[in-house]
Amino acid sequence: MRRPLVIGVGQRWRGDDAEGPRLVELLKGSMADLADFLVIEGDPLELLDHWEGRSCVVIIDAYEDSRQTGEVRHWCLSPQTAMTAQDLPFVTGGFSSHLVGLPETLRLGEALGRNPSEIHLLGIPAKNFALAQIPPPSTNGGRAAMENEVMQRVRNILNRGVGSCMSQE
Amino acid sequence: MKKTAKKTSSKSVGKSAGKSAGKSASKSAAKSAGKSKKARRQAKPVRDRRQAATKVIKVDYLARVEGEGALFLKYQRGKVEEVRLKIFEPPRFFEAFLQGRDFSEAPDITSRICGICPVAYQMSAVHAMENAAGVVVPKGIRQLRRLLYCGEWIESHVLHIYMLHAPDFLGVPDVMTMARQYKDEVERGLRQKKRGNLIVKTLGGREIHPINVKVGGFYSLPPWEELARLREELVQGRDEAWATLRFVKGFEFPDFSREVELVSLVNSQEYPMNEGRIRSSTDLDIAAQEFEAHFEEEHIAYSHALFSKRRGRGSYLVGPMARFSLNYPQLSAVARQGADEVGLAPGCQNPFKSILARAVEVLYAFDEAVRLLDNLERPAGPSVPVEFTQAARGAWATEAPRGLLYHRYEIQADGSINTAQIIPPTSQNQRTIEEDVRELVLAHPELDEDRLRHRCEQAIRNYDPCISCATHFLKIKKEVVA
Numbered sequence: 001m002r003r004p005l006v007i008g009v010g011q012r013w014r015g016d017d018a019e020g021p022r023l024v025e026l027l028k029g030s031m032a033d034l035a036d037f038l039v040i041e042g043d044p045l046e047l048l049d050h051w052e053g054r055s056c057v058v059i060i061d062a063y064e065d066s067r068q069t070g071e072v073r074h075w076c077l078s079p080q081t082a083m084t085a086q087d088l089p090f091v092t093g094g095f096s097s098h099l100v101g102l103p104e105t106l107r108l109g110e111a112l113g114r115n116p117s118e119i120h121l122l123g124i125p126a127k128n129f130a131l132a133q134i135p136p137p138s139t140n141g142g143r144a145a146m147e148n149e150v151m152q153r154v155r156n157i158l159n160r161g162v163g164s165c166m167s168q169e
Numbered sequence: 170m171k172k173t174a175k176k177t178s179s180k181s182v183g184k185s186a187g188k189s190a191g192k193s194a195s196k197s198a199a200k201s202a203g204k205s206k207k208a209r210r211q212a213k214p215v216r217d218r219r220q221a222a223t224k225v226i227k228v229d230y231l232a233r234v235e236g237e238g239a240l241f242l243k244y245q246r247g248k249v250e251e252v253r254l255k256i257f258e259p260p261r262f263f264e265a266f267l268q269g270r271d272f273s274e275a276p277d278i279t280s281r282i283c284g285i286c287p288v289a290y291q292m293s294a295v296h297a298m299e300n301a302a303g304v305v306v307p308k309g310i311r312q313l314r315r316l317l318y319c320g321e322w323i324e325s326h327v328l329h330i331y332m333l334h335a336p337d338f339l340g341v342p343d344v345m346t347m348a349r350q351y352k353d354e355v356e357r358g359l360r361q362k363k364r365g366n367l368i369v370k371t372l373g374g375r376e377i378h379p380i381n382v383k384v385g386g387f388y389s390l391p392p393w394e395e396l397a398r399l400r401e402e403l404v405q406g407r408d409e410a411w412a413t414l415r416f417v418k419g420f421e422f423p424d425f426s427r428e429v430e431l432v433s434l435v436n437s438q439e440y441p442m443n444e445g446r447i448r449s450s451t452d453l454d455i456a457a458q459e460f461e462a463h464f465e466e467e468h469i470a471y472s473h474a475l476f477s478k479r480r481g482r483g484s485y486l487v488g489p490m491a492r493f494s495l496n497y498p499q500l501s502a503v504a505r506q507g508a509d510e511v512g513l514a515p516g517c518q519n520p521f522k523s524i525l526a527r528a529v530e531v532l533y534a535f536d537e538a539v540r541l542l543d544n545l546e547r548p549a550g551p552s553v554p555v556e557f558t559q560a561a562r563g564a565w566a567t568e569a570p571r572g573l574l575y576h577r578y579e580i581q582a583d584g585s586i587n588t589a590q591i592i593p594p595t596s597q598n599q600r601t602i603e604e605d606v607r608e609l610v611l612a613h614p615e616l617d618e619d620r621l622r623h624r625c626e627q628a629i630r631n632y633d634p635c636i637s638c639a640t641h642f643l644k645i646k647k648e649v650v651a
Binding site: 042043045048049100104107108110111112113 | 332346352355363366375376377
């Protein structure tokens, strides 16, 4: 069985959408011994190949929500939680070019039986997906708290191992 | 990836008449059958009123198309009052962005118009610039460009066939649902798309928005050993393309056809991608540089995309169906065999069969890619120099997956772009799409509202419309201040 994989999804030049890739770069520095790390900026369908043979995957991605920016959401898709991609509170097919975005990829992987047994989705609520806007620096208090929370959650997931997935945390 | 929290369904069906408007004429007739002759005579005006009741179908957000668009349809039995393909995705101002930029930036800037056909924009841009500069690239670079285009056709067509269009024919809402019943087919679609991605990544540096294309050639040549590995994948892809043909052959196609002028590049030497004259199924035969003398764009109040038409005429159709019909003899023997396999012949005017044309072009693209690799001439360098020392004008058209893509640039003596004009295939097909919907409603009075709405959406998806491409424009009136 391959090591857990931590994936940052998003485009670095689309404002808050850069959160996924940026956070993964941060995590990689301190957790390289616990997992593999990957950034996906292109075709999300590639994920199906990248997580082939793995039982635990963590995905970090920004999503549009009216909640206060910086509040981390955590969903776990696994037999233990009985949560599926269908249950994720996202609209599908609305924004992604030619339909296939992360929610569609998760649903497709499920239908094809190609998803790992445990997928943790860490959602970073965000507001600004405009082109060429750079996220605020990590010295901002709220931002630093969000980064710490993501690091703590990922570390817990990786240390706990597969099968201990709790319901939405 | 941008996602948003769930909201309510975007589709709605409205009626401007009462509840009875939904009842069929036959039902009304059956009800009146038991009444006296006088009563039936009296009932007649009521029935007429029912028939005349106007219905409105609104699809507020078209699914399984690229970009943001809607359909508004107002009709009554025997008459369509209004059809609007409403494109509400905001204008994206690309032609304005290009003004004042160096000519060498055009391929990378215009490729950002579309995430699924960036190569088409790059190809039209580099050819138009080379046309302006009077440069012709060596055979090896030409071959690599054609190979890159094969990759994009595969990526784009396979995505549309398996993920966007097949669900319509299989009666499922989306590819995720389809995957539960047709797992092998969806897996095949994913493998084929990945092979298309691999070509684009090998030559273009990455699979989406490739970065290796420049005016005059490429920034760097791909390692030759990678091309050998690529060939193995493409041979497998060609074999699997037959399975795609057999898959789509089994679909049930609505009985519908409509005469429309087909427009495509035609090249007597090969199936057109990067070069050819613009011809039509009627009388057109022009160089790409004459495009604007024969075609025009106009703004329609309800759409953020310009509508194209032939000057003095009207709508026309670009895309796989037009290419196939006008270039059948230039298909490889294997691809012609594939067309025979699915019963697709030149001159087919049933737009619902466009999925067959795409499947034939997927087979062709794999076959052509293998042929190109087998006959590749290594160029002396990745590019040839291109420069401007005087003002120039260049125009070119290439065949994007969705059809003819025209670019025209006016370059100043310092190499900066003075004006740019880009006309993508979806702009050219919009009027034809609306006319298809109009004819479809008239041809199928037996369909209830739900089935009619679905059929209309399917009719739009026949064209694989790329709304983001269609809204790239901005017309700017320049005023010089003294």
